[in-house]
Amino acid sequence: MPAQANANVVALQLEKVRDKVPLLYERDDILLTMIQQRGDVEKVSSRNLRLPLQVYPGGKAGSYNADGGDLGRGSGTFYDVAQVSPIFFRFAIEITKLVEYATNGRERAVENAAKREVANGMKQFRSFLDKLMQTAGSGVLGTVSSFSGTTWTMATPPGAALVYVGQTIQVYDPTLTTNRGSCNVVAADPISPTQTITIDVNPTGLTNGDVIVHDGLTGSNPVSLYGIKYHQNNATTGTWLNLNRATYPVQLATPRVNAGNAALTPSNVRLAINKVRKSLGINHVSKLIAYMAVEQEHAWENLGITVSQIIKEGGAGDGNDLDLLFSGRKTMSGVPIKSSVNADQTRVDFLDLSHWGRAVLKDIDFYEVNGNTVFPIYGASGGIAASYIFYFDTAFQVWDDSPRTGAYIDTLARPSGY
Amino acid sequence: MKDKCRGRIEIVRETHETPEAVLERLKLAGGLNRFGQAHYRAVWGWNRLAWIGGKFEERDPSSGSLLREVVELRQEPKYPAVNRWHLERWMPPESYGSRRAWYAQTLEIADGQSVPALGPYPERGDYEHCFTLEGPHGEFVQLTATVAEHIARAIEWSRNKSRAARREAVGERTAREERAYDEHAFAILDDTVPAFHAQPFVCVG
Numbered sequence: 001m002p003a004q005a006n007a008n009v010v011a012l013q014l015e016k017v018r019d020k021v022p023l024l025y026e027r028d029d030i031l032l033t034m035i036q037q038r039g040d041v042e043k044v045s046s047r048n049l050r051l052p053l054q055v056y057p058g059g060k061a062g063s064y065n066a067d068g069g070d071l072g073r074g075s076g077t078f079y080d081v082a083q084v085s086p087i088f089f090r091f092a093i094e095i096t097k098l099v100e101y102a103t104n105g106r107e108r109a110v111e112n113a114a115k116r117e118v119a120n121g122m123k124q125f126r127s128f129l130d131k132l133m134q135t136a137g138s139g140v141l142g143t144v145s146s147f148s149g150t151t152w153t154m155a156t157p158p159g160a161a162l163v164y165v166g167q168t169i170q171v172y173d174p175t176l177t178t179n180r181g182s183c184n185v186v187a188a189d190p191i192s193p194t195q196t197i198t199i200d201v202n203p204t205g206l207t208n209g210d211v212i213v214h215d216g217l218t219g220s221n222p223v224s225l226y227g228i229k230y231h232q233n234n235a236t237t238g239t240w241l242n243l244n245r246a247t248y249p250v251q252l253a254t255p256r257v258n259a260g261n262a263a264l265t266p267s268n269v270r271l272a273i274n275k276v277r278k279s280l281g282i283n284h285v286s287k288l289i290a291y292m293a294v295e296q297e298h299a300w301e302n303l304g305i306t307v308s309q310i311i312k313e314g315g316a317g318d319g320n321d322l323d324l325l326f327s328g329r330k331t332m333s334g335v336p337i338k339s340s341v342n343a344d345q346t347r348v349d350f351l352d353l354s355h356w357g358r359a360v361l362k363d364i365d366f367y368e369v370n371g372n373t374v375f376p377i378y379g380a381s382g383g384i385a386a387s388y389i390f391y392f393d394t395a396f397q398v399w400d401d402s403p404r405t406g407a408y409i410d411t412l413a414r415p416s417g418y
Numbered sequence: 419m420k421d422k423c424r425g426r427i428e429i430v431r432e433t434h435e436t437p438e439a440v441l442e443r444l445k446l447a448g449g450l451n452r453f454g455q456a457h458y459r460a461v462w463g464w465n466r467l468a469w470i471g472g473k474f475e476e477r478d479p480s481s482g483s484l485l486r487e488v489v490e491l492r493q494e495p496k497y498p499a500v501n502r503w504h505l506e507r508w509m510p511p512e513s514y515g516s517r518r519a520w521y522a523q524t525l526e527i528a529d530g531q532s533v534p535a536l537g538p539y540p541e542r543g544d545y546e547h548c549f550t551l552e553g554p555h556g557e558f559v560q561l562t563a564t565v566a567e568h569i570a571r572a573i574e575w576s577r578n579k580s581r582a583a584r585r586e587a588v589g590e591r592t593a594r595e596e597r598a599y600d601e602h603a604f605a606i607l608d609d610t611v612p613a614f615h616a617q618p619f620v621c622v623g
Contacts, residue, residue, distance in 0.1 A: 270468070271523070275535075298588055335498065
C-alpha cells in the first residue's frame with residue numbers, strides 16, 4: 001500500500017466541505033446568482049436547451065359585412081425557438097506545501113489551508129463569472145486603447161474592472177479573428193481614471209484597439225457567457241440565442257436610451273422605464289431592478305433626491321432608525337437599485353430577473369476524476385513538486401426569454417473622481 | 419352567483435390626499451422653492467400621475483399577446499408602487515436641460531406622429547422620487563408627519579455633504595459587503611468541522 005500523500009489528506013478536507021460549496025456559490029449578492037436556476041427548466045444535457053418564444057400573436061381582427069360578406073381567413077400564433085448551450089468554466093487552485101507548514105498541528109494546518117483556499121477560491125470564481133455577466137457574450141474583458149511597455153491603458157467602459165491580478169488573459173485583434181497569444185496580469189488599477197493593467201509579457205503583434213478575453217477561449221469569434229450586453233441589446237443584426245436578430249428586429253431589441261455622454265438625470269430614467277411600460281403594459285414594471293455600477297449610483301446620489309449611502313453608513317447618526325422603520329432600499333424613481341463594482345460604468349440596466357434563467361449542465365462542485373479531487377503537481381525534473389491542485393468547475397449558460405421586458409441607458413458620463 | 423356579486427364594490431383606483439400636517443412639516447424640513455412651493459412633498463402612488471407618450475402596445479392580460487397599438491400621450495401613475503406613499507423633492511427646470519434639449523431627447527416618432535415621451539417641458543420644474551414608504555419586507559407603512567420630516571431632513575443633511583464623502587460611503591458599503599461574504603464563507607465552512615477541530619477537551623469548573 002502506498003504511503004499516504006498529503007494530497008489525500010487535503011482531499012479528505014475538501015470532502016468535508018463539499019456539500020457547502022453550493023452555499024458559498026449561490027448567494028444573492030451578485031447578479032449571476034440573483035439569476036435563478038429555473039425550476040421550469042430541466043437540467044440540460046450537452047444538447048441545446050430550447051426556449052419556445054411567442055414572437056407574433058395570432059388571429060385576424062376586423063369588421064365584416066353581415067349581409068353575406070366574406071369573414072376572411074384567420075391566423076395562428078407564431079412561435080420560434082431560442083437555443084442555449086452551456087459553457088464549461090473552471091477555477092484552478094494550487095496550494096504549496098509551505099501553506100500547510102505555516103501553522104501548527106498537522107490536521108488543523110491542512111484543514112485551515114483547505115478551508116481558506118476553498119473560501120478564497122470560490123469568492124474569486126464567483127467574481128470572475130460575475131464579471132463575465134457584464135459582457136456581450138464573447139468573453140471580451142476589455143479593450144487596449146494604448147500601451148507603453150507592458151502597461152496597457154484600457155478603454156472605459158469597462159476599463160480595468162473585469163480583470164484581476166494573477167489572471168491569465170488572451171489578446172485578440174479587434175474583430176476577434178486572430179488570437180495573438182496569452183499573458184498574465186501582474187497589476188490592475190480599476191480605480192484611477194487612467195484604468196491601466198500591467199502584464200508580464202506583451203503578446204507578439206499587440207496593437208492599439210486589441211481586445212482581451214479570458215483564458216480557455218479558442219478560435220475566431222469565441223463564445224462565452226451571455227451577459228447583460230448580449231441580452232440587453234437593441235441591435236437588429238447578428239444572432240441572439242441562435243435566432244437572427246434581423247428576423248425579429250422589434251421583438252428581440254431591448255429599449256435603449258442614449259444619454260449622449262451626459263450625466264444621469266431623472267428624465268433618462270423615466271424614459272427607460274416608460275419604454276418598458278409602453279411595450280408591456282403600464283403596471284408591468286413592478287419586478288424591475290435598476291442594475292448599475294457604483295459610479296452611476298453615485299451619480300444618482302449627486303442629484304440630491306435620494307437617501308444617500310452616507311446616511312445608511314451611520315454618518316447622520318440616525319441611519320439605523322431608517323433601516324428599522326423602512327426597508328431602506330435605495331431606489332431610482334421607485335425602482336430598487338442593485339449596484340456592482342463589476343457593472344459597466346456608463347450604463348444603467350433595468351432588468352426583470354423573472355425572465356432570466358440559467359441552463360445548468362453541471363452544478364458547481366470540485367472537479368473529480370475517479371473519486372479524486374486533488375491532484376499532484378510535478379516538477380521540471382519529473383519528480384513531485386511541493387504543491388497540489390484542485391478545481392471548481394461548472395457548466396451553464398444564461399438566458400433571457402424576453403429581451404423587451406428590460407431597458408437600458410448607455411453612454412452616461414462618469415461622475416468626477418472616477 | 420349573481421346574488422353574491424350584487425352590492426360588491428371593487429376599488430380599482432384608491433386615491434388619498436396628503437394630510438395637511440405632513441405638508442406643513444415637510445415645508446419646515448426642506449423650505450420653499452422659487453415658486454413658493456415646498457421643496458418636499460408626500461404623495462400617494464395612485465395620485466401621482468405623469469405624462470407618458472409614444473406607441474402603447476395593449477396586450478391580453480392572460481396570454482400576453484398583442485391586441486392593438488395606440489400612439490398617444492397619456493397620464494399614468496408615475497411610480498410602480500401605486501399603493502404606497504412616496505416622498506418627492508422638487509427639481510428646478512434647469513436640471514432638465516433646455517427646452518430644446520428636452521424635446522430632442524424625448525420626442526418619439528411613431529406611425530408618422532411626433533409625441534413627447536415625457537410630455538411637455540417642465541417649465542416650473544418637477545417633483546422627483548426620493549423614497550417609498552415601505553417596511554423591510556415591502557409591507558405598507560402609514561405616512562405620518564414625523565416619518566416624512568425624518569426622511570426629508572436626512573436627505574437635506576446628505577445634500578450638504580461633499581461628493582467625496584458620498585463616494586467614500588459607497589466604497590465603505592462595498593468593503594462591508596466583501597467582509598460579509600468572508601464571514602459567511604468561513605461560518606459555512608466552520609460548520610463542517612467538529613468543535614475544537616476534533617481536539618480532546620474537558621470542561622473546567
